[in-house]
Amino acid sequence: MQFKHAPAAVSAVFDDPNLVSAAGLVPMLGLARKAGLDELTQSRLSVPTDKGSNAGAKVMALVAGMLAGADSIDDMDLLRHGGMGRLFDRTYAPSTLGSFLREFRFGHVRQLDAIASRVLGNLTGDTPLLQVRTGEQVMVDLDDTIIEVHGYQKQGAGFGYSGVRGLNALLATASTASSAPVILGQRLRQGKTGSPKGAARIVGDALATLRRTGAATGATPLLRADSAFYGHATIGTAIKAGADVSVTVRMDPAVKAAIATIPDDAWTMIEYTDSIRDETTGQLISKAEVAEIDFTAFRSRKKAERIAGRLVVRRIPDLNPRQVEQPTLFDTYRHHAFFTTTDKEAMDTVVADKTHRAHAIIEQVHADLKNGPLAHLPSGVFTANSAWLVLAVIAFNLARAAGLIADKAGRLARATTATIRRTLIHVPARLARSARRVTLHLPKAWPWEAAFARLFATAHAPPPAPIS
Template sequence: MGRCRCLKSSINPKREALPVSTVIHDIDRIAVVFDDDNAVAAPGLLLVATLITRLRLESLINTTVKLRGRVGGALPGRKVLTLVAMLLAGGTHIDHADLLRSGDTQKVLPFRVMAPSTLGTFLRSFTFGHIRQLDKVIATATARAWAAGAGPGDGEPVIIDLDSTICRVYGKAKAGAAYGYTKVLGYHPLLATLASSGEVLHARMRKGSSQRGHNRFVEELIARVRRAGATGPITVRADAGFFAWKLTDTLTRLGLSWSVTVRINPSMRTAIEAIDDEAWVDIVYPDGGTAQVADTTYTTGAGRKKRSVRLVVRRTRLTEKSQQRLWPDWRHHAFVTNLDGTAVEVDRHHRAHAVVELNIRDLKEGAGMEHCPSGVFFANAAWLACAVLAHNLLRWTVRLGGMRPDELVVTRTIRRQLIDLPGRLVNLSGTPTLRMPRNWPWRHSFTRALDALRAVPAVPV
């Protein structure tokens, strides 16, 4: 009895503890059986499933993607959504769809889960035209989600970041995989992300060595964003991989604000060297270095092709003594822009373009795009579209679920807290009930999000 009193006195009364009689001291005594028909692999998928039903995605996919007559092309809605749910649950390979068929997981999803072999055949049935149809699905889903409150408000400024990434592959039989500027074998898709939420507004799969398609991509992107309901001014930011005068002309023609990093050529260097020393303004910079910003007008071309643009330049120099002798001179980073404001303000705005790297990392690590599963190019393009839809659905769930933007911002975090939690589906007095662990740290976020999502009006039939 004395021992028991000692244990009780050491327990914080504000925290619950396991009774002494239930503590298992020998883990080797634990037996393991996989026989629970009521277990749910990822019960948090109920949140996303609720949004899927409100947006009526299965019927949207069935009416938009026309694969009839092609092997594996029937009922594309349930197949796309099976892939999306699998990616949301943390799957990275087609075979991982089997986790949705375990226990009672199927019952928290509003569609029939398909087998991995069926999904592989389905992906290989896509052609370029069918990929475009899947793009239309994403565009329509975006418009529906924004209309429900997940997008920018009326007249709210929209900032879009353009970038490309390398989806690395290792198999030599991957159609379209090639070595690009990074000397890495893979694919080279184009991506456009919304700076405020991280959702992918547009994506286009390309061959690994491709550097083309920027203009057409931007035109499609802006048309999609406007159709989705964005009424405010749009600003586009891009790195040097997108720089071309043809692109800046396109952005200007579309009435956009823009800033694009440039590769400094000899004529630009001459313009930079002509900047007066008194024009440079110090800016805050990480320890170990110093930086200054200035701007000038850069003129290029002749005749009808002559143009003058604003060139903003940031110069940096190391101040850490151990390396200063190796790099004693200023290093220059420049971008062209039509934005108003001081050089310091515009430079700060353009440097925020770096957030696109976090969004791309999240698409790869959180939605399965670190892996291209098929040897067929258009199958991998369809996989990219499914990954984009999964990536966006999670962000719309966070937004419409009433969570603060700074509370859950990384897919891996959202999945850990709200998707991949233990649960069982049971029948309590005729009501299907998901039973979750007691004292789950994020239980209030889950229930709050579920209530908010169930209050979202469904898209009219």
């Protein structure tokens, strides 16, 4: 593509009051309103009156800014250009929204958590965000990530397991084979916090939210996590809530002793269609052997707290075995094991191994959020950043619902938030008013016109007639 005119023949003037750069916010906020975001916030969020008045409108404004690409408080100014004031009421200044967030305390963040849970439940009532086929399980994935911060004014910032100075965000997601992940629960923690701290509570909250969506009806959800979350509190909470677990274990003496009892003829060779990266060395591998053995977790605890299940083990011939005269089993192979309570008849050893490895899908959610609102944590106040995380999750789930509504059978149904923003939200429009109606004049031949039209029609459909 080449420029059509001479540079001197073109000028730029910011003078049109009827243009907007993100017309897709119209159906997106319509979708948020249908999910009850403003009403739930107004009724449930008790931020002090002087800063918390019109809490519903302020939360809607913050979510709208995130949907449009804002990753800081100052970026919320993108809601106040051109004809935005003609489309939306209460387009608050960034300073007002920043003051509102700084009024949050831990209790207010928990109230916002409850609002996010109910909004997701309302979204799934109208949109099949989690499509569960017959005999299929909903996968609930748990993992944390470090959000890097800079400067010394961030409350709670510290050096965590990654060696990066930041804050720790713990997320729980849900997905199925035919549905992209949605976020069930979230918690912001101090940067130096260990991964398992508070994990049991977020597992309980996430599974309660999953039940509210109705996606787990008739099927047992499966909690997947890495070895940092292998503890009785987390696993016990999941089982008590009616879920199965698939959690990587640490190679402690009990696990090694169990692996050593697996007979040589019990191992099954598997070849991966796509090479996978070894968790220990980082090298790509294309084949391995898997086997399993019955295993009781947490044997050191009292009998009622022990959990029976299976230990599924994947072993890989070591590329650089230690040079010893009489190598042992653990000198010859590298072993990766996970504990699962799934039924062997429904999920054999090979399938269980493949299912557990798919836990890495949650890393895509971390990357998606960091490519948007979590590129920064905008405040020096820890609770303000905690609220920011919850709002980012609400925006993520709204974008997921919008993509599914707009293009149920196409790529937008599983697209990243950045793609949905580019195709459905960042649509320029010119406003025209006639007979008390506002018309959005959108670009001719917009490639995603049909998808936008479907989203717009759904978000602005009249409510169903009451049943007499």
